Amino acid sequence: SYVLTQPPSVSVAPGKTARITCGGNNIGSKSVHWYQQKPGQAPVLVIYYDSDRPSGIPERFSGSNSGNTATLTISRVEAGDEADYYCQVWDSSSDPSFGGGTKLTVL
Amino acid sequence: EVQLVESGGGLVKPGGSLRLSCAASGFTFSNAWMSWVRQAPGKGLEWVGRIKSKTDGGTTDYAAPVKGRFTISRDDSKNTLYLQMNSLKTEDTAVYYCTTNFGHKAFDYWGQGTLVTVSS
Numbered sequence: 001s002y003v004l005t006q007p008p009s010v011s012v013a014p015g016k017t018a019r020i021t022c023g024g025n026n027i028g029s030k031s032v033h034w035y036q037q038k039p040g041q042a043p044v045l046v047i048y049y050d051s052d053r054p055s056g057i058p059e060r061f062s063g064s065n066s067g068n069t070a071t072l073t074i075s076r077v078e079a080g081d082e083a084d085y086y087c088q089v090w091d092s093s094s095d096p097s098f099g100g101g102t103k104l105t106v107l
Numbered sequence: 108e109v110q111l112v113e114s115g116g117g118l119v120k121p122g123g124s125l126r127l128s129c130a131a132s133g134f135t136f137s138n139a140w141m142s143w144v145r146q147a148p149g150k151g152l153e154w155v156g157r158i159k160s161k162t163d164g165g166t167t168d169y170a171a172p173v174k175g176r177f178t179i180s181r182d183d184s185k186n187t188l189y190l191q192m193n194s195l196k197t198e199d200t201a202v203y204y205c206t207t208n209f210g211h212k213a214f215d216y217w218g219q220g221t222l223v224t225v226s227s
Contacts, residue, residue, distance in 0.1 A: 031213075033212070035152070048210065095168070095170055098151055098153065100151050101151045
């Protein structure tokens, strides 16, 4: 299956911008989706098809995808953004893949 | 409002069986592709399998670790998704989530999950 690589952890101060990367071979040619999971809760879709936001997700969340890296960007980070974030790809030629997850810590 | 409520989890011995259910509401269940995703304790997310809508053939696909042991089915008259798990192994221990695949490629909505523990 398609391998997605995420950094295990990212730390950011409140009010700053957090960037969480998701690496994969030519990932720019695929559609990437992002999920937020807070402790003890189910994941929530925050970005789909690289850069679209579901209703109810703040505009502070944005996504991009090019080359071998997709990026989830969280602007003006708040304490409530502290969570695990997962990227995901579902190629038509293979099973869906998740990245290993990135723990976002708000300092 | 989309709601997905899983049930049926519990403790089972290795080699045993369990059936999970997912009651869906707030959308036209019969038109939806649905998936199961699991998460082992302290680990990441792992796709288990998917079932398409009957209008799209109703076919199923499974991840390699569960193929031949797990079966996904649906009852559109009851708006319910099922996961039949046989020949359970200790490595199947996880929280199992029911999810929608409205766009076929992402997991749009998730249930709260149900814990399956496989242990002697």
